[in-house]
Amino acid sequence: MLELLKPLLFIVAATFAWWLVITLDAFSIRRPVLGWIYGVLTAEWGVGAVNLSLGRILAFGPTVYAVRWKENIYLGMVVHCTGNTLGIILVGNLVLGRI
Numbered sequence: 304m305l306e307l308l309k310p311l312l313f314i315v316a317a318t319f320a321w322w323l324v325i326t327l328d329a330f331s332i333r334r335p336v337l338g339w340i341y342g343v344l345t346a347e348w349g350v351g352a353v354n355l356s357l358g359r360i361l362a363f364g365p366t367v368y369a370v371r372w373k374e375n376i377y378l379g380m381v382v383h384c385t386g387n388t389l390g391i392i393l394v395g396n397l398v399l400g401r402i
Contacts, residue, residue, distance in 0.1 A: 341393070365386070369381075
C-alpha cells in the first residue's frame with residue numbers, strides 16, 4: 304500500500320515546496336528565510352578535529368538508507384555525490400544572489 308502512495312507523497316511535497324517559494328517571494332522574505340536556513344544547516348560544531356553540522360547529519364540519513372536497506376554501495380555513492388552537487392549549486396546560487 305505504501306508503495307502506491309510514494310509517488311503521490313512526492314507530488315504533494317514538490318507542490319508544497321513550490322507554493323512555499325512562491326509565497327515567500329510574494330512577501331519579499333525569500334532571501335532572508337533561505338539565508339537563515341542556510342546558516343542553520345551550515346553552522347558547525349567541533350571538538351578537536353571533529354566538525355559536525357546539521358546539514359551533514361541530515362545528509363547522512365539518505366546515504367545510510369541507500370547502502371543498508373537497498374544493499375547497494377554504488378547507490379550510496381550516487382546519493383552522496385548528488386547531495387554534494389545539490390549543496391554546491393545551492394551555495395553557488397546564494398553567493399551569486401540568484402536565490
